[in-house]
Amino acid sequence: MVGTITEHGFNKEQIEFFGSKFLIGNGFLGYRGTLEEYTKHELVACTLSGLYDQNGTKWREPVNAPNPFFIVAQYNGEDMSVLKRKPAAHMQSIDMQGAVHSRQTTFDNGFCIASRRFVSMADKHVMAAEYTVFCEHGGDISLNIKIDSDIWDLNGPHLENVSLNHKGGVFVYCANTIELKEKIVVAQKAVSAHAEVFETGSGFVIQKAMSSGETLTANIYAAVYKSSDEDIENCESAAIASVNASARLGFEKLLAANAARWQQIWDDVLVTIDGDKEAELALRYSTYLLLVSTPFHTSHVAIPARGLSGQVYKGAMFWDTEIYMLPFYCCCLPKTARNLVLYRINTLEGARRKAKEYGYRGAFYAWESQETGDEYCTEYNLNDIFTGRPIRTYFRDKQVHISADVVYGIWEYYKMTGDDEILLEGGAETIFECVRFLYSYSYFKCDKDRFEILDVTGADEYHERIHNDAFTNVMTKKALEAAARVIEILETKYPEKLANIIEKIDYVKDKKAIDDFKNKLYIPSPQKETGVIEQYDGYFKTEDTTPRELKKRIIKKDEYLGSPNGIAVNTQVIKQADVVLVTALFDKDYTLDQKLANFNYYEPRTEHGSSLSTCIYALAAVKCDLLDYAYKYFMRAAHTDLSGDYKLYAGDLYIGGTHPAANGGSWMVAILGFGGLRAYEREVSFEPKLPERWKSLAFRMYCQNQKFEVKIAHGSIILNSFACNTKEITFVIYGKKHKMQPGAAQTIKY
Incomplete structure (x- = not known):
């Protein structure tokens, strides 16, 4: 039941x-x-x-x-x-x-x-x-x-x-x-x-x-x-x-x-949490809301930001799909994950049209994408709650990280599934066109001998038209690394098909330049004294205050806090996870002290003005070994649509409905966070950190088209490989490798 x-x-x-x-x-x-x-x-x-x-x-x-x-x-x-x-x-x-x-x-x-x-x-x-x-x-x-x-x-x-x-x-x-x-x-x-x-x-x-x-x-x-x-x-x-x-x-x-x-x-996606029925029910409800809006029938749409609960946000698909939802599908419903990846491939022409519209090359994916992939985010996306006049926002123009996010999604899908065909069916072409756009958008600073990405809006969203946003630059770097790896894979396995792709999109000259871009891209790094990464150039020079203090300045209940005129613009108060999103997704790139420093710095300055935020702070807290914090934020995320504790208006814009990103993010916290699951190209690893009250966490998963049942307890993992499996898969548990043959079962202590 x-x-x-x-x-x-x-x-x-x-x-x-x-x-x-x-x-x-x-x-x-x-x-x-x-x-x-x-x-x-x-x-x-x-x-x-x-x-x-x-x-x-x-x-x-x-x-x-x-x-x-x-x-x-x-x-x-x-x-x-x-x-x-x-x-x-x-x-x-x-x-x-x-x-x-x-x-x-x-x-x-x-x-x-x-x-x-x-x-x-x-x-x-x-x-x-x-x-x-x-x-x-x-x-x-x-x-x-x-x-x-x-x-x-x-x-x-x-x-x-x-x-x-x-x-x-x-x-x-x-x-x-x-x-x-x-x-x-x-x-x-x-x-x-x-x-x-x-x-x-x-x-x-x-x-x-x-x-x-x-x-x-x-x-x-x-x-x-x-x-x-x-x-x-x-x-x-x-x-x-x-x-x-x-x-x-x-x-x-x-x-x-x-x-x-x-x-x-449900046989493929159900999660069981022994010892915490409240968390189990909330997570299952989050999963349910994802499923009722999942386009099982097609690869020509993805999951809108408010699911199928209405017309909010124009029923558009955002970066939410790749960052917050796709991990669930890659792990539990890989055929559906493939559809979601194919949606981005199918809408590549729309992304090319957008890049051309702005004077760039490659594929600039839509911030608000519909069935064609063209941009349907308007230039005036909000109204000033005081004057009623439209406010010029830069969501569509400056959130260039969307193209890097698309690459991230394709690459994460590939790592989990090993699906070479997705690369040959347009995945590689899409990746190359995305990094071509990012290169086209970048600036080379001769005096610093580095590339920078200027005039962007990052994951935070309250601060627009900023320079060298940490999330944008890191995601771009990861996209460039994925593109390079895809070339290596195709050169080894399908050299003729790779040559055809490169010839088709005239990528020969760009390849060398993009390699240089990858090697010389500026990545904001932790400060030596504090370990904190500056969210963007000049962030530390803005007013340092907290969301609670900031909200004392609110005049009207639903006034928008972000750019261009909101009260958060010239402060360090952010809407949602940005730097912390980086340390949560790529935690192996940072030391524990660095992750803790950034969590402790940005958490008090985050307003959580979006349902995308609490799940990422929960995931980041797990990576920082702050399990009490992680559980608190996990429960907030998983109860988003149960409690109704979310914003109904941004200014005078109605934004009610369900929250698939929070739903998918809750699953990420449970399985990728507490469960410690991570996919590599040829193996899967687990580094579990269960909340104290959880006796065990059980779920099913797919890896490389092989199906497994996993039960994680404190100090042990039980792995069952289904008899229908056809090949051996390596699981790495806290650094130790364990090979799983079809039909095998192992209990592994950690």
């Missing part, structure tokens, strides 16, 4: 939060955790993965489909809605085992509503709901069911040429997107074994005079298709056929098929 997340009681103030908290989905679409009687005013959303639209000059964002699960129950002519009548008891839950949303509501007149719904992981187009009412005292019942086409959009509307037709017991909604004219179809069918189902001009109605203690159940089957779906000639016919097939199978069989597919996934 994976676990259930449950909330009791009804509070209108929590509607937005619960919509995110109880999200269901299958990676093709996400359906917010709203109640059946809710409308766009309660932020109902059925968000489609990979389908974007722009209405005029508004921001381009993912398309929300109409809601096929709108139901209002009437009892003796009165709407039984939590929005109109306060419930005597109310419960909402998610059974994470199969991503099933449930609600139970009892009103003071004895009328009860119980529902279950899911988005099928077995068939990406299928949705199903079961809606049951119970009448304690008897009376006239009416269930009004329709496709609600009054859609919540942040920058819409996005659909035109709308029609609603009734065909053979199925309601079919059809529309086209405004920008690309893509067709969307939502089909709906309602059935009931307890009463006749009537069809009106806009939906289904089920009516019954019920006796005391009687129940009435309706099953609603829905299907969502779009014209770009692969292997679909007519999405309207496909949607109708789908709901009719679902109705023939019935709710329970559909649920069983969904549960079976979810079980296959």
Whole structure:
């Protein structure tokens, strides 16, 4: 049993939060955790993965489909809605085992509503709901069911040429997107074994005079298709056929098929923490939220910054994917990790277009990337909360580390999987074009005989247009090293194919120059006296204060603290981990004293204004042997979407929703941090440091396409190699090598 997340009681103030908290989905679409009687005013959303639209000059964002699960129950002519009548008891839950949303509501007149719904992981187009009412005292019942086409959009509307037709017991909604004219179809069918189902001009109605203690159940089957779906000639016919097939199978069989597919996934990703059920549940919930937004079906999109919980951040993919999420997939779901890497390869042309737009060569990846890889981050991304005027920000222009992050992701995937084909299918070309851009962007200082990277925005984000940002420079160095290693690998294994790649992108002359760039790139180093790395040139000259003191200067609650005019700009207060992100990811490059010095310096100066921050401080704390700190920050990260302790607004910009980066980051802390997992090209190492309260940490993992079961306890590791494995893998436990043959099991003391 994976676990259930449950909330009791009804509070209108929590509607937005619960919509995110109880999200269901299958990676093709996400359906917010709203109640059946809710409308766009309660932020109902059925968000489609990979389908974007722009209405005029508004921001381009993912398309929300109409809601096929709108139901209002009437009892003796009165709407039984939590929005109109306060419930005597109310419960909402998610059974994470199969991503099933449930609600139970009892009103003071004895009328009860119980529902279950899911988005099928077995068939990406299928949705199903079961809606049951119970009448304690008897009376006239009416269930009004329709496709609600009054859609919540942040920058819409996005659909035109709308029609609603009734065909053979199925309601079919059809529309086209405004920008690309893509067709969307939502089909709906309602059935009931307890009463006749009537069809009106806009939906289904089920009516019954019920006796005391009687129940009435309706099953609603829905299907969502779009014209770009692969292997679909007519999405309207496909949607109708789908709901009719679902109705023939019935709710329970559909649920069983969904549960079976979810079980296959959980078999690979479930983490067990003996001795800490709270941490275990929080980590599993974090994993669940990643999975419902995972595009298992395609390599043409990745995971948006707010998952599939809505249209926030334009539904765009950020650096979050490579740094915070990809490690989970590389370890547990390598086929899906491959899709995420292929997304960057597939959008290489968009990155080339962006580099050319700014006058550079190579591939400058989008800060906010959508399906084509073009840049959809606007120049004016926020509004001044005092004047209402747009603020010029430099997220899209100056966060050049994104191209280095893409290289990092490809290389980490390669180390874990040994997948040569990914390099030959565009991975090597992508890496070479990214480092070509970084070289093109850099400056050579003749008097210092070194390359520098100037006028950037680093991981911190509050401080824009700075010089020699530590994270940017280090990530660039790592990208250059990865590019050099890829050349070595391909020269050894596939020399002709390497020659073809180099010829195709005219890389011969650049190769020598980029080697020089790698050798002479300036890397900010720990100061001799303190061991602290300066985050960027001149950082130590800014005002030294703390987030608590800084926030005393806040005039309006949601004012943005960062560049260009925020109160943090001329101070050492940072939004999220920057230097500490470097020491966490590349801890072997620094001594323990240096890691401690940087943790102790930057931790009190970090505002944690992003959900990306606490997980990295947890990971860094493990590397510093500060396990109490690490556990505290781990629990904060893993509870991000459970507690709702996150910012809803940046200035006046709504940024609510789920937080996949924090979800993936929580897994990183547990497995890469406390578990001590690290991948090299030909082997895997473990240096565990479990929290004292954890008796053991158990999980499954893949390495070089081989599957293993791992159980880490204090002082020992049990490794099981699955019998289906085909080759030997070397595990290094605190420096000692242990070879694992297929089907073997070892208990190793450390």
